[in-house]
Amino acid sequence: MKKAKYRVLGVMSGTSLDGIDLVYVNFDYKDQWSYKILKAETSPYPINWQETLAAAINYSDESLQELNLKYTHYLAGVISQFIEKYNITDLDAVCSHGHTIKHEPQNQYTLQIGNLPQLAYLTGQKVICDFRMQDVKLRGQGAPLVPIGDRLLFSEYKYCLNLGGFANISTEEKGKRIAYDICAVNTVLNYYAKKLGKEFDEGGKLAAAGELNEKLLKQLNQLSFYKQKPPKSLGIEWVTAEVFPILEKYEEDIPTILHTYSVHIAQQIVDALDNSEDSSVLLTGGGAFNNFIIKELKDRSKCQLSIPSKELIDFKEALIFGLLGVLKIRDEVNTLSSVTGAEKDHSAGVIFEL
Structure with a gap:
């Protein structure tokens, strides 16, 4: 039987490079979904990360692999600090978008870094991430997912x-x-x-x-x-x-x-x-x-x-990526083919257990 209440951490990094949005949210299902944001904040990118992420589109494949691992460690640190700061002990999952470096749906390719299995290990949390790749493989745009x-x-x-x-x-x-x-x-x-x-x-x-x-x-x-x-x-x-x-x-x-x-x-x-x-x-x-x-x-x-x-202005996207994670946990549709052009509606994302 599916639960009616979920507490998750929605994590989003946007293309404007202002920082990582984190939302601790309670989702409740009674005939329809409702939500309550419990805590939310943005962790600003230091200037060196802003410059690195802006330049990464021109990196070689090998350099991107190194960056992916380095960014995953950085992201895990930001998430762990947020969890510790607010003494959060009841998470069902961390639902993370990662940061988009390349988006080429016409080539069935999209890359969001920070979506490695290490994120679960480093944070000590169940992680749901990499929401776009499956849709692109189904010949969709991989966006928008919100x-x-x-x-x-x-x-x-x-x-x-x-x-x-x-x-x-x-x-x-x-x-x-x-x-x-x-x-x-x-x-x-x-x-x-x-x-x-x-x-x-x-x-x-x-x-x-x-x-x-x-x-x-x-x-x-x-x-x-x-x-x-x-x-x-x-x-x-x-x-x-x-x-x-x-x-x-x-x-x-x-x-x-x-x-x-x-x-x-x-x-x-x-x-x-x-x-x-x-x-x-x-x-x-x-x-x-x-x-x-x-x-x-x-x-x-x-x-x-x-x-x-x-x-809500600042954190709506992070909030909804939290919902995408909840829908993935429930094995319910979280990506619409009418939106992305994919071959079918589907439940996107990868789950990394501890």
Whole structure:
């Protein structure tokens, strides 16, 4: 008989490289799933790890293997410190996404480091991880994976929109969950904010101070990815190959890049919405704190934007990876073929027992 209550640790490291999100959460099943976040925090990456993870896409296979082991040890330390700090003794599992280095679903390949068996040994916990590889082998995109959580935990919203390293959206269409990546967000904005000596563009103030470059905006909006039909997903490889070459021509005026790219983000997101006053949008991810982007979205769409508590904004993805782990424990579907394009719905993830 399946349990009705689970306490797990959801662990997520995003492409924006701000740190490792950890959420200690209680999931309860009574006809439907509910959750309560018990503890949550972000462990910021030291500068050396930020630089290493950003450069790793160009590593050799041998160097990636070494990095994978080193990162697994680092991640285990972060997880163990969190468990010790909050005196957590009742975990059913640690449910960890790892950190994406390469994402090439067209080649049936995706790599998230930190998903080695050593993670269970080093933390002394049952670990569920490596959630993307199985979907890619089933000819899916391996992303996005969060929409199963949107369906099970946040069904009162027409759209769930996350503004992280990339913008992604999920919604129900004709009884199926549809979700996909829209465009790059913080992977681009943080890159240019750092050129001005900032970790990120706090509140979108740098962007707001810039001007709109119509020529640049038109070039960005013509990127071929936007014409593709879902399922579709993005990785840093796409940003490097398609977006940065366009922006590099305008680097003498970074505030204008930030302004124009933020308007571009808003336009692409609004194109994904139905522009109905009856449609509610749950908005999470670091971009929810970017007042300039939020203003641009509100100016362009009639949809009702709902910005939740800071805790949910910051930790929704880690929360849902905790749920993915619980569903894996129960041998229930946690990855939807309607979202990823895989050959079938399935229960993804690898379980490492002690």
